[in-house]
Amino acid sequence: MAEESTTLPSKENFSEWYNEMLWRAEIMDVRYPVKGLYVWYPHGFSLRRSTYNILRELLDRDHEETLFPLLIPENEFMKEAEHIKGFEEEVYWVTHGGTTELDVKLALRPTSETAIYPMYSLWVRSHADLPLKLYQIVNTFRYETKHTRPLIRLREITSFKEAHTVHATWDDAKKQVEDAILLYKEFYDRICVPIIFSKRPEWDKFPGADYTMAADAIMPDGRTLQVGTVHHLGDNFSKTFDLKYEDENGEQKPAFQTCYGISERCIAALISIHGDNKGLVLPPEVAPVQIAIVPIITKNSAEEVLKSAKELEGELKSAGFRVKLDARELRPGAKYYHWEMRGVPLRVEIGPRDLENGVIMTVNRFGEKTPVKREDVLSGINNQLELFRNALKQKASDTIKGKIHSVSSFEEAKEVVEKGVAVVQWCGCKECADIIEENLDVSVLGNEIRSEYIKEENGNCIICGKPSKPALVARSY
Amino acid sequence: MAEESTTLPSKENFSEWYNEMLWRAEIMDVRYPVKGLYVWYPHGFSLRRSTYNILRELLDRDHEETLFPLLIPENEFMKEAEHIKGFEEEVYWVTHGGTTELDVKLALRPTSETAIYPMYSLWVRSHADLPLKLYQIVNTFRYETKHTRPLIRLREITSFKEAHTVHATWDDAKKQVEDAILLYKEFYDRICVPIIFSKRPEWDKFPGADYTMAADAIMPDGRTLQVGTVHHLGDNFSKTFDLKYEDENGEQKPAFQTCYGISERCIAALISIHGDNKGLVLPPEVAPVQIAIVPIITKNSAEEVLKSAKELEGELKSAGFRVKLDARELRPGAKYYHWEMRGVPLRVEIGPRDLENGVIMTVNRFGEKTPVKREDVLSGINNQLELFRNALKQKASDTIKGKIHSVSSFEEAKEVVEKGVAVVQWCGCKECADIIEENLDVSVLGNEIRSEYIKEENGNCIICGKPSKPALVARSY
Structure with missing residues (x-):
């Protein structure tokens, strides 16, 4: 629509x-x-x-x-x-x-x-x-x-x-x-x-x-x-x-x-x-379409390629995948754009040369190409989706790590909250929180942090100096 | 609750x-x-x-x-x-x-x-x-x-x-x-x-x-x-x-x-x-619990029977059935009552004698008992559920047939709508419908009937005598 x-x-x-x-x-x-x-x-x-x-x-x-x-x-x-x-x-x-x-x-x-x-x-x-x-x-x-x-x-x-x-x-x-x-x-x-x-x-x-x-x-x-x-x-x-x-x-x-x-x-x-600049990027488990099949058609191969693409679609459907064969009369590039925008984790391309070689080409949403043997297509695709999922998870994990920084001063905190979350020593009292919030235009989200990304090390409140726990400080929605 | x-x-x-x-x-x-x-x-x-x-x-x-x-x-x-x-x-x-x-x-x-x-x-x-x-x-x-x-x-x-x-x-x-x-x-x-x-x-x-x-x-x-x-x-x-x-x-x-x-x-x-006088009766496909296992325990058999019942529960769960083992400390009769009230399609009883004989006893919600060989339990239970579903469908179909009657007079219609639906010739106009509705304290539900239970035979309106189609007439919620 x-x-x-x-x-x-x-x-x-x-x-x-x-x-x-x-x-x-x-x-x-x-x-x-x-x-x-x-x-x-x-x-x-x-x-x-x-x-x-x-x-x-x-x-x-x-x-x-x-x-x-x-x-x-x-x-x-x-x-x-x-x-x-x-x-x-x-x-x-x-x-x-x-x-x-x-x-x-x-x-x-x-x-x-x-x-x-x-x-x-x-x-x-x-x-x-x-x-x-x-x-x-x-x-x-x-x-x-x-x-x-x-x-x-x-x-x-x-x-x-x-x-x-x-x-x-x-x-x-x-x-x-x-x-x-x-x-x-x-x-x-x-x-x-x-x-x-x-x-x-x-x-x-x-x-x-x-x-x-x-x-x-x-x-x-x-x-x-x-x-x-x-x-x-x-x-x-x-x-x-x-x-x-x-x-x-x-x-x-x-x-x-x-x-x-x-x-x-x-x-x-x-x-x-x-998501990225091309559109959604979805984990396979929740993607409405997990696999988009794009037939690469040349003058003499149309019938054969489409037949093969349909067979593949049927086979993947039977195996429980959410799959779409894109047989619209559009350039392959337009189809790639369409499915990338919608976050489809894996694209499968089938052309005449692939039929000859008994392979299909898989392209994940990061653009990585991997040929898969047609005869091992189910395990091959399962494998590609699993690798993609792990890569997606790793990427998200790396990104969040890059956005969290423990700071020991107001100045550092000010810089960090421009782009992420500052971990700040805070005693827990309202007065100190108010000072932090007003001066940095942030929220003190809380302490007693449960996260693999943050070490729970006690210290002294950056405002009053009293014994304190680390607290999350950030601009928030 | x-x-x-x-x-x-x-x-x-x-x-x-x-x-x-x-x-x-x-x-x-x-x-x-x-x-x-x-x-x-x-x-x-x-x-x-x-x-x-x-x-x-x-x-x-x-x-x-x-x-x-x-x-x-x-x-x-x-x-x-x-x-x-x-x-x-x-x-x-x-x-x-x-x-x-x-x-x-x-x-x-x-x-x-x-x-x-x-x-x-x-x-x-x-x-x-x-x-x-x-x-x-x-x-x-x-x-x-x-x-x-x-x-x-x-x-x-x-x-x-x-x-x-x-x-x-x-x-x-x-x-x-x-x-x-x-x-x-x-x-x-x-x-x-x-x-x-x-x-x-x-x-x-x-x-x-x-x-x-x-x-x-x-x-x-x-x-x-x-x-x-x-x-x-x-x-x-x-x-x-x-x-x-x-x-x-x-x-x-x-x-x-x-x-x-x-x-x-x-x-x-x-x-x-x-439903019946004992409670709900549910088609297996929608029953929250499809199978209730009731262990029949005697003094010396408790451990053995419970172990066997648990194994059966695990096996049925793995096969995708919605199953409950009722191991509560209650008389079997109280458990039967409980699961019958909730419409469970099939009860399975396991006692010491069953263990000896390598069978389990299945009892469907109509009270029909069928022994099933323990070694063929999955196909046996599938079979019993399927038979039960068909019997339930047949029963509902027989019941509705008994509640629909084609009538040719007001007097007949009056009797029929006490207990069911009268199929009445009606010309389609509001005036005739009003007369039918007021005199019988019913609704004229409609004509152009689509039902395997009713023959679509045209005739003459029981009020005005004009050419007409059969119409459903009943008291309605």
Whole structure:
């Protein structure tokens, strides 16, 4: 549906590149007539489907999927004081059904704690019901007043995966926070996106949580994108919503809870981190088309080459690959451009000479050519996709390493945050964070860092000199 | 999460049975604090997932999945006059974001024509873009003032699959209507639910359509449930939303459209039609648990039997079955009850004697026992599930046949509609339909019937005596 065009802005101009990329690779259409709402093109949605299938697969190991209503009555929504404060300016309200004014206003869920926990309080009776671990994948809504941006800052988050768990003790819930962090790490590893977890400062935690661990990806312009959060809710919500259980001794006890979420920002991250000046670059596991077959046709070979290309397509399809034979009447170059833009990991070229030699030519999205014997085509292609995946992962890993720098002075930090993330010694107090944030025009994302890219070495706060831990400091989306 | 209990109301009292069934088999929780909104239990959602996977599989053959926003601005929503008339009393309106009143009110989609077609008018340029066939699976909203009922009459339809197609000619769109009917028949065949298609009367068609074909299932109480609709939209919407294409001769022409939908009523139908006095009865393809293994343990055999049951569970899982080993410390009878309530198609019992004899005992949901050799367990179980599926389908088919009767008089019709569907000669005019509907307290669902269960024989209208076609007449949900 998007039109072909010859120039994509350089990825150096990230914001421009990102916007162009989204419609040229047919991910999102931004022309929907309401600010902050966007339309998924089929190609984009297919990428979303494969990506969320991974998330489902990982969660299904020990969670169950469920579905709660979108509309939350005002009285339930208003029960948890901290929670309201966090969301009151962002909630969309339904006030009318037809021409009738509703007795009770209904909130479009900005997140589902207040829809789910009243039901949990009916469901959980005894310690035998715990732990309870459910998730849902739903649309949620925020009346964003800031600048909106497709997949990143939305008024309708179309693809919010939220998990909500209930446990017998604070420590069990803490253990679940750690499990969720591992699960999210595994998810992002599958889509080759490096992330860094850290503990958000008190003033930046989820409204109603004891503490929040958040995952950040680093975008090409050096700004961080929060791509997942895990909250320890303590017994804050369970007290509000009367979520109790009977323990082994017959005593009623308040339950402890966690919740954790990932939105379509995961798609924004994977597009932004892997893409290049030719378009999308997609990990094979989530690519809507994994292999594009381009027949190289000369005057006398058309029939034979096309027949062979069709056979190959059938064989690859049967083996479970997502494959497209591009038999359009276009120059091969135009086809290469088309599939490169859409991020297809592997292109296969078949021409008359290849038929003679019993080989096909594979070209991965980095442009690397490898001939594969026609008779070993399945293992050959599997192998090429696997090598490509590893190369993509290595590239992303090298890139993030180049964007993170430990600094020991303000001056160094200032330079680093222009292009990436500064690891700064920070004591943990609000006053010092304010000084850092104001002077560098950044956010102090958090400490207690969980990352293979960053060594956890304690030191002294660069502001007050008190004993401190390393903290992530960056401009953020 | 639902508690066990010893009695389920008889299916003779269908309405009571249905309500009890939903929570006892853990399909829906009706205790959510807003009328007409319900919560999917994980077990219900798993059934929904398998069922919608079939729908996706069928659509993916020649449609693409996509996703459009939930919120529709008032000005777009109000463009198509007939459409507004049909929905104006049913639409939920968002009027506020936070404490701010919105400039333009936003409708929660009751269906997505007015969200999708403005975008289609940007996407379709030439005949080469046609046909365009997309679908989405989304939540939609209706401010129902009638009695609401889980899965059947909802304020949030959580699982609306809507397809929207664009074609070059009226006839192409008509062909698509026929294709959609076949697709829906295949879908309902897969879940063993017999349906009857008919053409809805003019006054009952979709607001803005040229005509509407609808699928009805017959519920145990003899009332029909509309479980799918296919609409020929002509060029009504395309004129409103300026959806044109350039034909081969370079001329601008209005496009023609269809749309067709299925909601979670498909789950209501499958639960209601297959279930019995012991609980759910599920077709193997959609059953959340296909096989429940119940070890029959005696004093001296516990260890050996459990080991063997675990091995069997592992083997069946590896083969792709959804299987649960029920090793709880409960009497076997309590376990049978538990799994029967949840509709598990096949139970496998393993006891010490079975181990000696090298067999396992399979018991299908109809209570039929068949021993299967342990060494041939995979093919044996596959076979049993297939036989069960066929028996279930046959049973549903026999049941619907018993509920449909061609009648030639008012008196006959009156008797038939107490328990099922009357096939009545009707000329097609509103006046005669009104007389039939008022006197029998029924709906005239439609004529031009597509059903293997009903012969299409023309005759004379039972009211006015004019030449007529057979029509479906029934009480309906």
